[in-house]
Amino acid sequence: MSIIRRSLTSLLIALACLMSVPAMAQEDPGRELLVNLAEAPSSRVEEAINAIVDSGDERARGWLEAYGNNRLSRVKDTGQVVLVLNNRGRDWEIADPLTGENLGEMSRRKLDRVAINNAIRGKLEGIMAMLDLNAADPDVREASAADMMGKVDAALVAPLQARLEKEESAAVRDRIEAALAIYRVEQGDIEAVEVLAGSLHPRARAALNNAAASDSPQLVEAANKALASIEQKLKLNKAAETLYFGLSMGSVLVLAAIGLAITFGVMGVINMAHGELIMLGAYTTWGVQQLLPGQPGLALLLSIPAGFLVAAIAGIIIERSVIQHLKGRPLETLLATFGISLILQQLVRTVISPQNRTVVTPEWMSGSLVINDALSLTLNRLYVMAFALIVFAALMMIMRKTRLGLDVRAVTQNRAMARSMGIKATKVDILTFALGSGVAGLAGVALSQLTNVGPNLGQNYIIDSFMVVVFGGVGNLWGTLIAGLSLGTINQLLEPWAGAVLAKIIVLVFIILFIQKRPKGLFPQKGRAAEN
Amino acid sequence: MSIKKHVKVGLSALALSVSMHSAAAEDPIKIGILHSLSGTMAISETVLKDTVEMLIEQQNEKGGVLGRELEAVVVDPASDWPLFAEKARELLAQEEVDVIFGNWTSVSRKSVLPVVEELNGLLFYPVQYEGEESSENVFYTGAAPNQQAIPAVNYLMNEIGVERWVLAGTDYVYPRTTNKILETYLKDHGVADEDIMVNYTPFGHSDWQNIVSDIKSFGSAGKKTAVVSTINGDANVPFYRELGNQGISASDIPVVAFSVGEQELSGIDTGPLVGHLAAWNYFMSVDTDANWDFIDAWIDYKGDDTVVTNDPMEAHYIGFNMYIEAVKKAGTTDVDEVKDAIIGVSVPNLTGGYATMMPNHHITKPVLIGEIQDNGQFSVVWETPSTVAGDAWSDFLPGSRDMIADWRKPMFCGTFNTVTGSCGASSGEMAAESE
Structure with missing residues (x-):
């Protein structure tokens, strides 16, 4: 039974290889991007991710999502980057990330995962949220703007500003403003403290707490005032x-x-x-x-x-x-x-x-009903x-x-x-x-x-x-x-x-x-x- | 006539001695397995019994040791701590086993300890534990705190930049001792009192709402926060579920667990847990040929494609091979000679290195930090540059700081005090004091 399956698998792989030959003829720029990501040492991973985003490739989001979910692997023998569709059991189902074509099953022993860790995943979440800010659905935009809280860094400020000017939904605007304010408070901007005054978001509170422990007396005073108003709401x-x-x-x-x-x-x-x-x-x-x-x-x-x-x-x-x-x-x-x-x-x-x-747990039973940033059931x-x-x-x-x-x-x-x-x-x-x-x-x-x-x-x-x-x-x-x-x-x-x-x-x-x-x-x- | 008679007697004597000799040669080496197959601990211990049985089968296929077959003697201590002592006595006194592989919880080991010492047996203990013990008759193939907890905290402190700590554990000896060690260690490294939150919960705790919510607000003080979890067994599932539902992701507040392995994760939907951490000396996902061969053998032995391997299984793999090597080196299964021979024995582990038995009866291990993936496996994100030798007596507890264990002659002592220069109380008494 297993022999039949295995030979079937190798047959499928062989077929898949044959089929991918014509695709190789016209070199796909995605291939190089993915190989670069797979080969990057941890200090250069961010560069590789940015290269993927900047390429403007419409498949980029899918690749990054797969990467964040540990679903990108390299075939040890050929160096080809593949998408892992099913990673349970001894043989994993893989697909070509470039064409989306299913490559059949391959022993997990022959695959080498493209490494990711929490630090990179955190950055990736910020980048993906940025991509999602352009989505048509305002709910998706709001969720991704909420994800941006505390993940804004110097590189993201300018695109966020640009997005804020285009944004129509008030809820999304609030979120983006809060996310930007967190970054500004971290940079020591007193005016931004005002924006965060009513926010119950833990990241906002974290930023204010840090500000309250800073050297500038004005900043400390403003932060403490904002924190006091939050504290009251928080108790309730x-x-x-x-x-x-x-x-x-x-x-x-x-x-x-x-x-x-x-x-x-x-x-x-x-x-x-x-x-x-x-x-x-x-x-x-x-x-x-x-x-x-x-x-x-x-x-x-x-x-x-x-x-x-x-x-x-x-x-x-x-x-x-x-x-x-x-x-x-x-x-x-x-x-x-x-x-x-x-x-x-x-x-x-x-x-x-x-x-x-x-x-x-079925989808509709997981997660929580969000009442506000501090209270969710x-x-x-x-x-x-x-x-x-x-x-x-x-x-x-x-x-x-x-x-x-x-x-x-x-x-x-x-x-x-x-x-x-x-x-x-x-x-x-x-x-x-x-x-x-x-x-x-x-x-x-x-x-x-x-x-x-x-x-x-x-x-x-x-x-x-x-x-x-x-x-x-x-x-x-x-x-x-x-x-x-x-x-x-x-x-x-x-x-x-x-x-x-x-x-x-x-x-x-x-x-x-x-x-x-x-x-x-x-x-x-x-x-x-x-x-x- | 008389000559003929003599010859006859002589021949039969010869025959007798030959048959006796061959009987001795065929006498199997008896391996006792002392793991709970029923009761609460069966969830963890059953696979360890199967592991040892598989290793015995493999060794027999290779022709056994010293020309003798290996034979498993399995008993079921039923997760009942006093019963562990009785079953150990049965194994040593009635079955006359040559070695025992067994125990999971520290309390069961403490219950077996006096029996193994009294009857001069050999016990291989495969689970990470709180340390503060070294017995002449016990070999600790699991991690001591300096082989798991301390490196994990170092990783969080240096690589992730964690400044605020939640030490959450189940309320019994292993978490309490480990957390005591960690608290001292963190304070030595300049962490303030208010940046440490310690929390204990009962066994099998299932209502984590309040605690998770506390952790959430503790983590919003502005400093990077992490949870160091010594939560044991069943209680982990609802804990992680609550974390997921309250929206705490690994990039906000990572949880590093010392008791959550592949086995535990196979009972949870791991989707919301991706990125949370565990510290072990082995992960099933480690990419070495030795490991893949072991996994394949295990899958074939169990006849199930989806079975997982875990850290204590590797510990038994190492312990078993060390015992075999020691028996070969000593040329006998005599307990005292094996005890002498095993110190210094090196065998390959499954992560691409070697494990060596140290004079304090602990072994050298690499320390790996893994992140949970969505298929219930871990991906290694960090490991110690070389293996770490197990420390029986922690350097971060006042009572044990000056203590070392060395079971080589002439010192031959598990509780040698380097300040007074004398061999202290017996290990059992010391352990009782340290609790």
Whole structure:
């Protein structure tokens, strides 16, 4: 198989070489530019890049982008510069950067990467942003003008000025002016400080901070004044950001705990394998993504029902095989389900892999929603927050408005009475446990976008889940929601000054003290249900 | 009659001795492998078990050593630190292995240490660690802090011009010791207190929003800022994800990691991480024939085109070959003779140079700085001009500054104090004090 593939590869390469012969006849100026770039010692790379930009070649942007992404390589034998299309695995797919024609696969051993490092990449980003400033789309222009912040050097000032005069969009003009002002402040220009006064951009603040530490007293005074006005705005943004962090961590806690609120809270089953049900949901996401390569978004949407089903079925199996035989024996249930959790973990390790699996984040979930330069809300967490609320609302509906919800409430309040009224308690048990487990699976689907998908995923959430359910009041879904959100917020408020380790400890101590005072949690069940 | 009888007895005695001799010659050399195959550390350690098994297979194809086959004895300490000690005892006392390759975490090594010293075994430890230890029975083929952390900081300071530092780590002994060393080192080089931010997080930390946001504002003070990360294992994925989402690119605030290798990156979408750094003594992308051959052998052994190699695997490759050379040199697998023979042994590493076993049981290694690429590989952007010898006792910690280790006779001491001129406490006690 591999011999066939290899000979096919070499055939393709040979063909490609043959085809490129006529192209070589009329010497392409791009060839020399690229070879110069590939051969330049690190001190001359900038020159080579500028030569490419100055050539005005329309392929230049593509070349520079490929270079910045480590996608330019040289064939060791021939010295030809090639574009690497796919750099995974043993053989890499390459193309001719001059003609764009695909050259087939070549062993990575035969290719020599054209070197780049962060310093050059930083310069390259500035140059590319400059190229993009001429784009037709004002959004692209604004983004690239924002990229220019702090990357302006003496060579870029004149072209930026020229661009500023031509620019029509006000937003882009502001950005360019700020980028130029940063450069001027760095050069000691006091007037430019004014321009930066309201800016929340970290680069602007960095430039002002440097100015405030300079020798010129006037400059220091102006910079300090500008910084003070920024500081005020920044505080507000910081507070909003912390609140967002808290709510987002809280919604993760709610998602992880809400399934447990049903199995533990409503049914009273201490299910230590709850974390592993979450893990199964996360692995389902990975599995569906494997089945639908190249469509991570669709796969993620499909994993929502799939994750629910997989975890629910696993839940049914656990309930039928173990938990139903241990009814009313919480200690044994705890130990047995703990054993199940270990079995499930090791099963995943043995069958799939002990390594973490890569779950791809779809394009529309990565990056952040930019409110202003200091405050941006990360999209993946925003989606998870929305998802948590939807799941919560759906569960509330099921418990309040459906026949199943009514049966569940009846069986948990008074099992014997419910049975004598003709409710099949065993069936209700199975369905409730399946529902709780399925919701855990949903949590797994969401968590696969935030954390690693690996055999240990569940372990990290089991303690937190129990904490939230106990704190919120056993058997109360609202309690779980409030408890999750408030614990998340408290944690994030504490973290900046106490550190992550101490914040966790403080929260734990707080819960212990709270439970001492109110053993039934935040929202204890009232009335007859509480008597059980 | 009697003559015949004598001959008979003599012959059978001869036969017996011959058969005994051949039995001795065929007796395999037993190689113990002490890596977790289950539990939390299985993610990192399973590949190391496979690596040693592959090396054993390769060596057997070459005819073994001293005419003897090699045989792997695999046990599973299940990421359970006390179990490491029990399994080590089982390997040495019951299985009577000649050498052990194993351990990943420092705490598991500390748990095995007294057993290996008591039963006089040999242990090859392949992972970068915090130093402050040198045992007669342990060979440290991973990097000591001066072979990873210090050169990486030098690179950031001199080549990138970093003036403000975030030392972020997981809360356990390796990051704490390394950061203590780095803090002293940075202050010695004129970095002010307010330009250093130290942050610890629990194992498996997954909510990095606040910390990343803190790093962002710490980095906007006007000086070039970098993060030196000793964040371990699983926690790295959400950390890097958060960095990407909050828009911190490598050209703004580079992160240099000491625990993130090809293996860890294979679990992440590396697109947003391009340009962040790692410091190791080996990268899979190193362009040498020895390395490509090793990778090809590894791919064939695993039967999977997409498997990766990493630094601890190279450490085992070096350690294994050093052991083989030492056994050849000593002409026996006797522990004491191998211990003597191995000091000074040089074997090729995978990055185009040689690794030599130093008298302090650490080895010489080149230090490479790599930038993350979008295919989960690193591209080398800087390396030390020559190899660096591992320093068991850091020069940047008050307790260990005057300490050296030399396991050659007549000194034969892991904790020799150059000021008092005497051999100090046993290495175990010293290590306990230094923590």
